[in-house]
Amino acid sequence: MTESRDQQYEMPFGIPVANTFAMTAHRHMKEFGTTSEQFAKVAVIHREHARRTPGAQMTDPLGVDDVLNSGWVTTPYHKLDCSLISDGAAAFIVTSAARARTLGIAKPIYILGGGESYTHEHIFLMPSLTTTGAVQSSAKAYAMAGCGPKDIDVAGVYDCFTGTVIMMLEDLGFCPKGEGGRFVEDGQITYGGAIPCNTHGGLLSFAHSGMPGSLFHFYEVVNQLRGNCGERQVAGAELGLVHSLGAGFATNATTILGTEATL
Amino acid sequence: MINPKDAHLKPQPTPDADSEIYWRGIQEGKLLLQHCPGCGHVQLYQQAICRECGSERLEHRPASGRAKVHSFSVVHRAPGPAFKQDTPYAVLLVELEEGPRMISAFVGPDPSAVTFDMAVELVCEPVGGGVSLPRFRAA
Numbered sequence: 001m002t003e004s005r006d007q008q009y010e011m012p013f014g015i016p017v018a019n020t021f022a023m024t025a026h027r028h029m030k031e032f033g034t035t036s037e038q039f040a041k042v043a044v045i046h047r048e049h050a051r052r053t054p055g056a057q058m059t060d061p062l063g064v065d066d067v068l069n070s071g072w073v074t075t076p077y078h079k080l081d082c083s084l085i086s087d088g089a090a091a092f093i094v095t096s097a098a099r100a101r102t103l104g105i106a107k108p109i110y111i112l113g114g115g116e117s118y119t120h121e122h123i124f125l126m127p128s129l130t131t132t133g134a135v136q137s138s139a140k141a142y143a144m145a146g147c148g149p150k151d152i153d154v155a156g157v158y159d160c161f162t163g164t165v166i167m168m169l170e171d172l173g174f175c176p177k178g179e180g181g182r183f184v185e186d187g188q189i190t191y192g193g194a195i196p197c198n199t200h201g202g203l204l205s206f207a208h209s210g211m212p213g214s215l216f217h218f219y220e221v222v223n224q225l226r227g228n229c230g231e232r233q234v235a236g237a238e239l240g241l242v243h244s245l246g247a248g249f250a251t252n253a254t255t256i257l258g259t260e261a262t263l
Numbered sequence: 264m265i266n267p268k269d270a271h272l273k274p275q276p277t278p279d280a281d282s283e284i285y286w287r288g289i290q291e292g293k294l295l296l297q298h299c300p301g302c303g304h305v306q307l308y309q310q311a312i313c314r315e316c317g318s319e320r321l322e323h324r325p326a327s328g329r330a331k332v333h334s335f336s337v338v339h340r341a342p343g344p345a346f347k348q349d350t351p352y353a354v355l356l357v358e359l360e361e362g363p364r365m366i367s368a369f370v371g372p373d374p375s376a377v378t379f380d381m382a383v384e385l386v387c388e389p390v391g392g393g394v395s396l397p398r399f400r401a402a
Contacts, residue, residue: 016342
C-alpha cells in the first residue's frame with residue numbers, strides 16, 4: 001500500500017486521510033450548495049441497504065439527525081459520514097467466456113468494459129476538487145461496453161465517505177454536475193430510483209476491510225446480475241457498473257458488467 | 264507510514280535533493296517556487312523538471328506569500344497522538360497568488376474563522392529542530 005499523503009508537503013500539517021476527502025466535499029458544498037443533510041442521506045440509504053444484507057457490520061436503524069449528531073471527525077464530515085473499519089475478505093474469479101462454459105458456470109457475468117484514470121499524486125495537485133478522473137475512467141468504460149449511464153440497472157460506487165458517493169454519481173454520469181446532493185435526497189440511489197447503488201450497504205454500513213473494500217461492490221453487483229439477492233434484489237438487473245477509487249481521488253477505475261442477455 | 268513508537272512525534276519534512284533549497288528557504292522565511300522560463304509554468308512541488316513542458320531549466324523565486332483559501336477542513340479527530348492536543352485545528356488547501364496550491368495549516372486562535380476564498384498570508388513558523396513550516400494566517 002502506498003501513502004497518499006505527501007511526507008514533506010502534507011504530513012507535517014497534521015492532515016488525516018479523511019481530511020483530503022473532506023476538503024473535496026467541503027468545496028462541493030461551496031460550489032454547488034450541497035448540504036450536510038444530503039451527505040447524511042447517503043449514510044442513511046446505505047444503512048437501509050445493509051439492514052437487508054446478511055453479515056453486514058452495521059444494521060441499527062439510522063436517521064439523518066443521527067448522522068448530524070455523531071460528532072465531527074474533520075469538517076464537513078461527522079463520524080457517520082465516514083466508512084467503517086472492518087475485518088473481511090472477498091474474491092472473484094475471472095476466466096474466459098469459453099472456459100466458463102466448459103466449467104458449466106450457470107450464470108456467468110461478462111466484463112463488458114473498463115477504464116482507468118490517474119490525475120494527480122496528492123490532493124494539492126488535484127486539477128479540480130469537485131470533478132474527478134471518474135469522468136475519464138467511466139467514459140472509457142461506457143465506450144468499450146457500448147452503453148451509457150442511463151442503461152445501467154445497478155451500481156457499486158466506492159463510498160469511503162458520503163460526499164464521495166455524491167461526487168461519483170455526477171462524474172459517472174448518473175446525474176448532472178452539482179446535482180448529486182439533490183439526486184440522493186430524491187431517493188434516486190435506492191430501490192425505485194434511477195440507479196440503486198451499493199445494495200449491500202457499502203463501505204459505510206456493510207464493511208470496509210481495506211483492500212477488499214471494492215471487491216464487496218463487485219461481489220454485490222455480480223450477485224445482483226445473477227438474481228441472487230433475495231429481498232434486496234433489483235428487479236430485472238442485467239447491466240451493472242462498479243467504480244473504485246483511491247488515494248484522494250488520484251486513481252479511478254470503472255468496470256461495466258453484464259449478463260449473457262446484454263451481449 | 265508512522266512507526267508506532269514515533270506516533271507521539273509530529274512528522275517533520277525530510278528534505279531530499281529536490282527539496283533542500285525549498286526547506287532552507289522556508290527556514291529563512293521565504294517560500295521558493297520553481298518557475299519555468301520556457302513555458303511560464305510555476306510549481307510548488309520541487310522536482311528536477313517542469314511538470315508542464317519537461318524543461319530542466321527551473322528557477323527558484325520567492326512567492327509573495329499572499330494566497331486565498333481554496334478549501335479547508337477543521338480537524339476534530341487527530342491523525343495520531345502527536346496532533347491530539349492541537350484539535351480543533353484547520354488544515355488549509357490554499358491557492359497561492361502565483362497559481363500553485365498547497366496544503367498548510369491555519370495560524371490563529373479560532374479555526375472556525377476560516378472561510379472559503381478568505382485572504383491569507385504566509386508565516387514561516389519554527390517548529391523545533393531547526394525546521395520551520397509554511398503556515399498561513401488571516402491577511
